[in-house]
Amino acid sequence: MVDNDIRKEKYILLISYSGEEKQAEASLDELARLLDTAGGLAVGRMKQKLPRPDNATYIGSGKVEELRMSIEAREADGVLCDDELSPAQMRNLSERLDTKVIDRTMLILDIFAAHAHTSEGKLQVEMAQLKYRLSHLAGAGKAMSRLGGGIGTRGPGESKLESDRRVIGKRIARLSAEIKDMRRVRMTTRKMRMSNMTPVVAIVGYTNAGKSTLLNLLTDASVLSENKLFATLDPTTRSCRLKGGGELLFTDTVGFINKLPHQLIDAFRSTLEEAGYADIILHVADASDTSLDMHMQVVYETLRELDIVGKPMITAFNKTDLIEEGLRLKDMHADANIRISAKTGYNTDSLLALVEDILQKSRKPVEMLIPYSEAGRLDGLHRYGKVIEEEYLEEGISIKAYVPTGKDGIS
Ligand SMILES: Nc1nc2c(ncn2[C@@H]2O[C@H](COP(=O)(O)OP(=O)(O)OP(=O)(O)O)[C@@H](O)[C@H]2O)c(=O)[nH]1
Ligand SMILES: [Mg+2]
Numbered sequence: 001m002v003d004n005d006i007r008k009e010k011y012i013l014l015i016s017y018s019g020e021e022k023q024a025e026a027s028l029d030e031l032a033r034l035l036d037t038a039g040g041l042a043v044g045r046m047k048q049k050l051p052r053p054d055n056a057t058y059i060g061s062g063k064v065e066e067l068r069m070s071i072e073a074r075e076a077d078g079v080l081c082d083d084e085l086s087p088a089q090m091r092n093l094s095e096r097l098d099t100k101v102i103d104r105t106m107l108i109l110d111i112f113a114a115h116a117h118t119s120e121g122k123l124q125v126e127m128a129q130l131k132y133r134l135s136h137l138a139g140a141g142k143a144m145s146r147l148g149g150g151i152g153t154r155g156p157g158e159s160k161l162e163s164d165r166r167v168i169g170k171r172i173a174r175l176s177a178e179i180k181d182m183r184r185v186r187m188t189t190r191k192m193r194m195s196n197m198t199p200v201v202a203i204v205g206y207t208n209a210g211k212s213t214l215l216n217l218l219t220d221a222s223v224l225s226e227n228k229l230f231a232t233l234d235p236t237t238r239s240c241r242l243k244g245g246g247e248l249l250f251t252d253t254v255g256f257i258n259k260l261p262h263q264l265i266d267a268f269r270s271t272l273e274e275a276g277y278a279d280i281i282l283h284v285a286d287a288s289d290t291s292l293d294m295h296m297q298v299v300y301e302t303l304r305e306l307d308i309v310g311k312p313m314i315t316a317f318n319k320t321d322l323i324e325e326g327l328r329l330k331d332m333h334a335d336a337n338i339r340i341s342a343k344t345g346y347n348t349d350s351l352l353a354l355v356e357d358i359l360q361k362s363r364k365p366v367e368m369l370i371p372y373s374e375a376g377r378l379d380g381l382h383r384y385g386k387v388i389e390e391e392y393l394e395e396g397i398s399i400k401a402y403v404p405t406g407k408d409g410i411s
Contacts, residue, residue, distance in 0.1 A: 008041040011102075012070055015046075015082040016053040024049075024082075026291050027258065030229075031082050031104060037228045038111050043074045057096065058089045068097050078102060084261065087136045105132060105261040111230050112264065118234045120182045124267035127175045131263040134168050183270065198239065198383050199359055200249045202275035204303065205284035206295040207231075207255025210318040214284055214342040215252040218352070223252055230255060235274050242352060247383055251278065256302045258294065265305065272306055280358055281313040287329055287339070288322035300333055312358050316340045316351055363402035371396040 013031050017024035024047050032042040046067055048059045057064050058081060067079065078100030079093065085103045094101040109132060112125045203211045212225035212232050219238035224231055237251045251274045260268070275281065281303075285296055296315075303309065315331035321341040331337055336354055340347045363385065370377055381387055381401055389400040 006039070008039060009077045010041050010043040010075065011035060011078050011080040012044040012046060012067065012074065012076045013042050013080050013082065014059065014067065016048045016050045016059050018049065018051055021047070021049070023294070026294075027082055030258065030291075031080065031107075034104070034107050034111065034229055035080060037230065038107055038114070040080075042080075043076050044070055046070065053083065053089075055086075056088065057092050058083070058085060064093070064096050071097060071099055080104075080107065083259065090136065104259055105263070108230075108257070108261050108264070112233060112267070115230055115233045120179060120186075120270065121234050121267075123175050123179050123182070124264075124270060127172060127179070128261065128263040128267055130168050130172050130175070132261070134165060134172070137165055137168075179270070186273070198247050198249050199279040200237075200251060200274070200277065201280050201282050201355055202251045202253060202272075202278035203282045203284055204253055204272070204275055204299065204308075205255060206286065206289075206299055207257050209255065209284045209286040209289075209295075210342045211255065211284045212252050214316070214318065214340075214348075215250050217342050217345060217348060219250055221252070229257070233271065235271055237274065240352070242356065244356075245382075246356070248352075248355065250282075251275065256299050258298050260298075260302065268302070269306055272308065276306070276308050278311065279362070280355060281308070281311050282355065283313055283315045283331070283334060284318050284342075285315055285331070286319050287317040287327070288319040296331060296333075312362050314338065314351075314354055314358060318342050320346060360402055365400070366403050367398075367400050369393075369396045369398050 013028050013035075015024050015028055015031075017027075028045055028047070035042055046059070046063065048063050050060065054060055059067070070076075071079065076099070079097060079102075081093075081101065081103040083103065084105040085093070085101070090101055090103070109125065109129050113122075113129065116122045116125045203215060205211050207229045208227065208231075210225075212223040215221050215223055215236065215238060216225060219240045221236060221238040223236050232252060233254050235251050235253050237249050240248045240250055242248060253275055254268060254271045256268075283296075283299060285292060285299075289295060313334045314336045315334035315338075317329045317331075317337065317339045319341060320339045321344050329337065329339060335358055338347060338351055338354055340351055342348070365388075366385075375397065378387075378390075378397060378399070381399065381403070385401045385403040387399060387401040389398070391398040
């Protein structure tokens with residue numbers, strides 16, 4: 001069946017905002033792309049400037065009436081709100097409009113449910129959905145039960161929609177235990193990887209910035225990269241051989257987004273655990289995006305929230321094939337900036353050189369004599385550190401090399 005044959009659910013996008021109108025529009029643009037990723041279609045928009053969203057109906061009463069007429073005129077199946085609604089707002093809006101009402105959080109959870117592939121990813125999403133449901137059980141009654149199906153209701157948690165708080169609570173406890181077990185297994189794998197001492201570069205950035213495209217280019221991986229939000233959820237690590245003979249591991253991670261549902265923070269934490277252990281953070285930013293500055297800010301805020309701080313960082317301004325040459329690009333947060341195009345390969349060799357350079361700066365020089373009986377240690381030094389001089393003497397191998405600062409015990 002081709003895409004056109006499926007009848008897409010139609011939504012009117014809704015936002016109440018207090019800042020600039022331009023920002024509200026950009027947020028709705030992103031919401032429309034999220035909806036597209038989830039298989040729905042935006043058929044209209046409604047904005048209202050308010051000091052704060054209305055407690056009862058998110059937008060003002062008059063606007064609700066306008067919205068009701070708009071839904072009829074456009075034959076929309078529902079309303080999609082740019083912010084997470086309280087149970088009362090959801091119930092009131094849904095009753096007054098007599099239609100399905102969903103919010104940004106439900107939409108993102110829905111996309112995550114559809115895109116999670118690993119068993120841990122699936123459990124994490126189910127957990128986030130259950131937490132959302134739990135926080136919306138009180139008083140939501142009709143609004144939740146009238147959802148019926150479709151966007152906002154997919155995923156492993158679906159059949160439990162009507163379950164009571166206790167059942168959901170029990171399920172959350174079981175999931176936590178299962179996730180904990182999986183975490184233990186992952187720690188062991190990581191320990192093995194750490195002991196092989198190859199430097200790890202974590203690729204982070206806003207969703208759709210081009211992280212997976214860059215990983216594919218640098219390492220011949222075949223991670224799905226597409227013009228959708230949250231194409232990647234589960235981390236992938238691949239190795240890249242450097243021209244000078246060294247090796248780097250690149251980890252592609254889940255993208256960040258503005259107004260990230262707080263229920264998903266735990267899922268992000270575990271997905272980005274790898275980044276916490278990386279030697280260097282490679283921040284990929286989409287230079288062609290008009291919201292570039294705001295997106296970079298979201299990346300830094302999310303990294304802070306996840307405690308990924310204090311690591312050497314490179315910001316790669318990607319998609320420079322789409323922008324004018326003179327455009328000024330600078331990220332003051334990063335140790336180094338570079339312009340690249342993951343699509344055309346522009347400057348990606350320089351990027352690797354820059355990674356090497358920054359890594360080297362975070363390493364300390366050592367001189368040592370390795371006895372021939374321990375010659376195996378040389379292998380680790382070559383892979384993890386950078387050997388500058390290697391001389392075979394009678395009493396052993398004399399080495400001058402760089403080893404990482406903060407990590408001792410080259411073996
Ligand atoms: N023109 C241009 N397009 C690019 C470039 N890099 C990536 N893209 C496109 O941008 C879109 C998103 O790329 P992805 O690699 O999937 O982005 P991502 O950061 O992995 O996104 P998520 O996994 O969804 O967070 C795709 O359509 C890519 O083809 C680039 O340098 N130039
Ligand atoms: Mg990706």
